[in-house]
Amino acid sequence: MAKAKKILVFGYGNPGRQDDGLGIFLSERIDNWIKKENLNSVKVDYNYQLNIEDAHEIADKDIVIFIDASKEEIDDYALTKVKPSDKLEFTSHFVSPSYLLNLCNVIYSKTPVVYLLHVKGYKWKFLEEMTEDAKNNMNKAYDFLKDFILNS
Amino acid sequence: MGQKLTIDPVTRVEGHGKVTIHLDNDGNIEQTRLHIVEFRGFERFIQGRPYWEAPVLVQRLCGICPVSHHLAAAKALDVIVGAGTGEGLTPTGEKMRRLMHYGQIFQSHTFHFFHLASPDLLFGADGDPLKRNIIGVTLENKELAVQGVLMRKYGQEVIKATAGKKIHGTGAIPGGINKHLTSEDKEYLLNGLEPMNINKMIDWTQAALEFFHDYHSQNKELIDNFSVFPSSSLSLVRKDGALDLYHGVLRAVDADGKIILHDIDYQEYHKYIDEEVRTWSYMKFPYLKELGKKTGWYTVGPLARMNTAEFIDTPIAQKEFERFKAYTKGKPNNMSMHMHWARLIEILHSAEMIKQLLNDPDILEGELVIKGQKLLEGVGLIEAPRGTLFHHYKINENDQIAMTNLIVSTTNNNQPMNEAVNFVANKVMKGKLKITEGMLNAVEVAIRAYDPCLSCATHALGQMPLEISLYDVNNKLIDLKRSR
Numbered sequence: 001m002a003k004a005k006k007i008l009v010f011g012y013g014n015p016g017r018q019d020d021g022l023g024i025f026l027s028e029r030i031d032n033w034i035k036k037e038n039l040n041s042v043k044v045d046y047n048y049q050l051n052i053e054d055a056h057e058i059a060d061k062d063i064v065i066f067i068d069a070s071k072e073e074i075d076d077y078a079l080t081k082v083k084p085s086d087k088l089e090f091t092s093h094f095v096s097p098s099y100l101l102n103l104c105n106v107i108y109s110k111t112p113v114v115y116l117l118h119v120k121g122y123k124w125k126f127l128e129e130m131t132e133d134a135k136n137n138m139n140k141a142y143d144f145l146k147d148f149i150l151n152s
Numbered sequence: 153m154g155q156k157l158t159i160d161p162v163t164r165v166e167g168h169g170k171v172t173i174h175l176d177n178d179g180n181i182e183q184t185r186l187h188i189v190e191f192r193g194f195e196r197f198i199q200g201r202p203y204w205e206a207p208v209l210v211q212r213l214c215g216i217c218p219v220s221h222h223l224a225a226a227k228a229l230d231v232i233v234g235a236g237t238g239e240g241l242t243p244t245g246e247k248m249r250r251l252m253h254y255g256q257i258f259q260s261h262t263f264h265f266f267h268l269a270s271p272d273l274l275f276g277a278d279g280d281p282l283k284r285n286i287i288g289v290t291l292e293n294k295e296l297a298v299q300g301v302l303m304r305k306y307g308q309e310v311i312k313a314t315a316g317k318k319i320h321g322t323g324a325i326p327g328g329i330n331k332h333l334t335s336e337d338k339e340y341l342l343n344g345l346e347p348m349n350i351n352k353m354i355d356w357t358q359a360a361l362e363f364f365h366d367y368h369s370q371n372k373e374l375i376d377n378f379s380v381f382p383s384s385s386l387s388l389v390r391k392d393g394a395l396d397l398y399h400g401v402l403r404a405v406d407a408d409g410k411i412i413l414h415d416i417d418y419q420e421y422h423k424y425i426d427e428e429v430r431t432w433s434y435m436k437f438p439y440l441k442e443l444g445k446k447t448g449w450y451t452v453g454p455l456a457r458m459n460t461a462e463f464i465d466t467p468i469a470q471k472e473f474e475r476f477k478a479y480t481k482g483k484p485n486n487m488s489m490h491m492h493w494a495r496l497i498e499i500l501h502s503a504e505m506i507k508q509l510l511n512d513p514d515i516l517e518g519e520l521v522i523k524g525q526k527l528l529e530g531v532g533l534i535e536a537p538r539g540t541l542f543h544h545y546k547i548n549e550n551d552q553i554a555m556t557n558l559i560v561s562t563t564n565n566n567q568p569m570n571e572a573v574n575f576v577a578n579k580v581m582k583g584k585l586k587i588t589e590g591m592l593n594a595v596e597v598a599i600r601a602y603d604p605c606l607s608c609a610t611h612a613l614g615q616m617p618l619e620i621s622l623y624d625v626n627n628k629l630i631d632l633k634r635s636r
Contacts, residue, residue, distance in 0.1 A: 015319065016197070016212030024319060047318045048215030052267050053305040107298055126197035126212070 004041035005152055008058060008112075009034075009145070011046040011067040019121025019134040022069040026119060026138050030145060042149060050095040055103040059110040063152055065145070066097045069134075070118035077141035079148070082114040117141060171573055171595055179583040184574040186566075186599070187433055195556045203229055203547045207324050210543070213560075216263075218321065219256035219311055220536035223249060224543040226324035227399070227532030232547060234524025235327040237419060238399035238532075244518035245328030250398050251509045252314035252323055253534065254502040257397055258353070259307025260537035261454070261499045264603050265360065266300025269492045273367050296363065299356045303499075306341075306353050310506060313337035328521035335516060342510045350507045354468065357500045361472060364493055379488035379572045379598050382407035384440070384449070385456035386564070388535050389415070393462035395473075395501065397535040403460045404440060404450055409484050413440060418533040421542060427559065437566050438559060449567035451486075452539025453602065454494035459484040464497070466504035472497050488572050491601045536561050538603055562604045572598040 011027030013020045024046045031044035045057065050066070058064045066082070084102035101114045119141045121134045130138070174183040198209055207225040211218035226249070231237055241249070313333060315321035323329055343349055347356075368375045384407060388400035402421060404413035416424060427436035428445050439448030450456070458477075464470040476493060479485070485494075509515060532543040539561035546555035562569075576598040580591050 014212055014215065016209065048211075048218065051304060051308075052263060053301050053308060056301055056305055103297075103301070107294070107301060126194050 005062040006060065007042045007063045007065070007149060007152060008061045009042065009044045009065045009067065009149075010050075010054070010057075011044075012049050013069050014048055016126060016128055018123045018125055018127045019130050020069050020124050021128075021130060022119045022121050022134055022138055023067040025130065026067050026117075026141060026145070029138075029142055030149075033146060034149075039149070050097065050100055052095060052100070052103060054095075055100050055107060058100065058112050058114070059104050059108040061112045064097075064112050064114045065117055065148070066114070067117045067119065067141075067145075069121035071121065072118060074118060074120050076120055076137040077144065078118045079144070080116050080118065082116050117145065171577075171599075173577050173581060175585075179585065181574070181578045181582055184570065184577045185432060186570045186573045187435075194558070198553050198556050200552050202551055203232060203545065203553050204326055204551075206545065206553060207326070208320060208322055211319075211321060213558075217256060217260055217536055217538070219252060219315060220534055220541055221543070222315065222321060223253055223324055223398075224532045224534045224536070224541045225545075226326060227534060228530040228543045228545050229326035230328075230532070231419065231530030232527050232545065233326040234526055235522050236524075237417070240522065240524075241328055242519040242522050243514040244332065244520055245522065247509055247512055247514050248314055248329040248331075248333065248520075249324055251333070251506065251515060252311060253398050254505045254509070255307050255310025255314065257537055258310065258499055258502040258506065259304050261495045261502070262300060262303040262307060264537070265492060265495055265499070266296065266303070268600050268603065269495075273364070273371075273492065293363075296360070299360070302347055303353060303356060306348055306350075309348070310341060313341065325521065327523045328519075330520065332517060332520070333510075333515045338510055338516065342507070350503060350510060354500065354503045354507065357496065357503055358468070361493075361496050361500065364496055368493070375489045376487050379575045379601070380486055381571045381575050383451045383484075383486050383568055383571065384412060384443075385459035385484060386413065386440075386450040386452055387457045387460045387540055388418070388533060389461050390465075391415070394465045395457055395461035395463070395498075397457075397498070397502070399534075402533070402540075405460055405484060407484055407486060409459070409482070412443065418542075419531045421531060421533070422544075425559075427563075433566070435563055435566050438564050439567075450564070451568040452561055452564040453491065453537075454498050455485060455488070455491045456539065457535060458494045458497065464501055466501050466508070469497055469501035469504055472500060488598065488601045538562060539564050562602070565602050565604065569599060569602050569604060572601070 009027055009030050011023030011025075013023040015021030015024045027044050027046040034042045034044060043061075047054075065079075070078075072078075082097045082101055084105055085096065085098035097114060097116050101112075104110055104112070119134070120137045122131045123134075170187045172185050172187065173181060176182045194213060198206060201209065206229060207222050210221040210225045213221050227238055230241065235241060238246075311321070312318070314329075315323035323331070340348075341350060346352060384404055386402070386404040388396060389403045390396035390400045401415040402413060402418045402424075403411065403415050406412050413424060424441055425438055426441050427438045429436055437445070437449065439445050440450065441448065458473065461473075464473045476485070476490075476497060479490075528548070529546045530544075534541050540559075541561055542557070542559035544555075544557040545553055548554045573595055576594050580594045584591065
């Protein structure tokens, strides 16, 4: 029997900024589901944003799925494969999945397969409640992600 | 009518800023402005909430330094619950909070130095943009890059052990702290397997300082002259004048080192500090009332703290502090690139403090919380990684928050960042009508030294990159450049 792939689901965003919390809330739901299903090879983490030490966390994984809220022109959610990038920002407040992947490759010589799950959001004020449309998108993304993990 | 250059990182919901540079007809710099969009709506978000929720809620303000907001809010609420102004907590309460705070300073400064500053140092402001990033650092000096990542991780472990969850950390509560450090966490952080232990962190910080000194000796022009302008400095200091990142009295010195704010109790900060609104900026400009709007502005952050403090109360950092002070013959240091040096000294001090606190029995046992006569108003200040952070709350008889006023470090540094951009623009853009990668980099390096917090913690995808626009005398766009 093939060994189960090591998967990390990592959501990021701010649960105090309405739909920006999509990554966090979806990760929490997936975490509950994983515990219920006893999927021991899947780990879930979340944070306000990505940081350089996360390169260390993804280095020993086979598959990494980052989740973030999106303002892009998508219907509800979209999964894209992440390519490495070395783009430098001018403040420490931005680290992208592609930057982390590149850092992981260069420092640890590891190349996990990294995806980014974009979930469409609409409003971003200092409020804790997500919009109904964002919640609907999260529900769809949740069903998709469960299938994706089971089939990975 | 002159020409206008715009460096425009117009991204995200809010946050980020843009730089506009106005040229006259002869191509000389007429005026520079750094526009930063300050966060809005937080006061309304928190108004009406029970005051004890504030230390958790304010973490939503910043994804990079939630701990600083967490602790500043807790300090303000200490006053409200009658636990004093930073000195009235139980030994366990204060030491656990300090441990959390030094972990935060350690990880945040590490991120800045290794992730943002070292590429500038290794490759210079005019270096190849394809190399000027941490990847370039890694290829050039892999050991340095790996150490940066693991030092960040260590700092995060300290925070995790003291504050709990990354998103909903609850360590500090009004009047104290909600738990002791476990003996397992103490052992892990103090004597963990190589390299994850405090002695290795101190060694690596010293190695980073040596890296900086080597670089400095070979690149004096960049480090000493890249961006230099006279500025006053403001920070908390301990009552005896020592550097204290967690608590103290508020002191400011002018560019000559003369004390211009005399160790005041920060509960009365509003008597001494005011904020100016300027029509062209969303972010306010704080200033010392006594000196007025024009000359009362000041710098906060690592460099300012080196200028206000008289000594550092940990031996290795003190030795480096003496070297730092000797470089300017004891006078305030206003060389912006020396911010990186100051930051490294603070990383070292934080690591020494973490070691000291981990060896203190009070973190494992003792009373966690103290309370006294309740008040309806409290102010909490802390030296966050980027500088002095002010939290001010008033509550009503129903224990609900009725008023909030925050002055974040980046707001305090609003004028200095404008000065830095102006200095650099005059140096590299004078007489130029086309924006080069080097110009963009130079302005970014100047801003990056302050590592501004750009109304963070929203990170939705689908944003625009940094952009520079160049306008001619008729305000017509003649050049546009975006960062990669």
